[in-house]
């Protein structure tokens with residue numbers, strides 16, 4: 543169980559927001575296209591961009607963790 547925390551400070555997007563958006567995103571293509579989708583849904587990484595890698599890491603982590 544991962545503790546919820548803010549991943550994107552600019553847009554106040556939390557780990558749970560990303561996880562939830564991922565679960566609503568049924569078609570997993572690749573990390574980058576999924577990232578774009580998550581970005582549209584949550585607005586994460588649309589400010590300074592400093593969280594870009596963090597968001598990518600979380601997406602790949604959740605994607606590789608099967609149907610968590």
Ligand code: FES
Pocket residue numbers: 549550551552553586587588589590591592593594
């Ligand atoms: S921390 Fe996410 S865009 Fe700045």
